[in-house]
Amino acid sequence: MEGKVLTKEELENTASKMGFSLIEIECEKSCNKIEIANQNDFLDFHEHVENLLLFYYYDYEDKMNFMLPVEIPEEYNLKQYPKTIIERISTKIKEYNTMINETDFNTPSGLTMHYIKDGFLFYNYVFEEPNIFSTYDEIINEVLQDFPSKELDEMKKIKQEKIKNNVQELKEIIFADPNFKVATNPIERKIYAKSFFDNNPTYVDLLNEADWIPVLFIHHIWKEFKSKGLHKKRYA
Structure with a gap:
């Protein structure tokens, strides 16, 4: 059916005047899946449709995915630097791995909720990006920044x-x-x-x-x- 495509602002104004709520979704047509990206909107809609059953599961990070082998891969070309710098980088990596090993990974990093209504699967997924992860590049740069470029050369x-x-x-x-x-x-x-x-x-x-x-x-x-x-x- 042809007609005017309302802007988001126009749609929100119309919904407000008519007294109903809007929930923005993403729809996977081939699988009959509908994602409600905002967690509060998802829970609000779940209550609105009076669905009494909500499925959920938590994701947990594996600390081994964050650990860095102390033996640094050759691609980082550290052999161009003196032994003192390489040892300092290795020490930093060991300190980082110790911090990772002491971190509590029992706290969930992601939550998925879903329910089925009228043949559609409605779902919401929230993931908290870990802020403890470091890479070889970050650790190496941190060490090298302690030295003036001329001194490194x-x-x-x-x-x-x-x-x-x-x-x-x-x-x-x-x-x-x-x-x-x-x-x-x-x-x-x-x-x-x-x-x-x-x-x-x-x-x-x-x-x-x-x-x-x-x-x-x-x-x-x-x-x-x-x-x-x-x-x-x-x-x-």
Whole structure:
């Protein structure tokens, strides 16, 4: 039926003059569901239709959904910062997890109410957004804000220089290893890499900081080793 579409204000004025109440709804036609988003309107309408049966259930948060693993994912690229900053971030994460662990999660975070009337399901859902949740980004930024940007840049520069020097020292250690000299093909170098880094796991951490996969590092430095003719040099 064609006709004038009343504005919300016009509809409210008309309802007031005629002496009835308005309840704004959202209707899911395919499922015969009608949502009354405002909780007070829902309860008022429930009373208005004289329905004596109201279904409800509460939602509860799981604290494990809020906990953060202390081992920070590599995507946050913290290895560019010195150990002191990484330790401070880890401490903040532990403090946050302690706070989460001590929080009472027995209080419901959501309430759903519904009833059925004339073939329609009327419902209302209210959810309280938790205000205790933190992310890695928030915690990391909180720690980094304690340092001026120039100081952070200098820290990163010093650390990168230290990593570079340590990798150079590692390379010289490997170059001096007779077992490396005889690893003349990819399979032998792969076997060498496994044996060397199994016996020297701290170097694996160093190469991870330098964005190297250990076996690829061995293949890479072999090219330099060979180009310098060191593979022909006799060891004393």
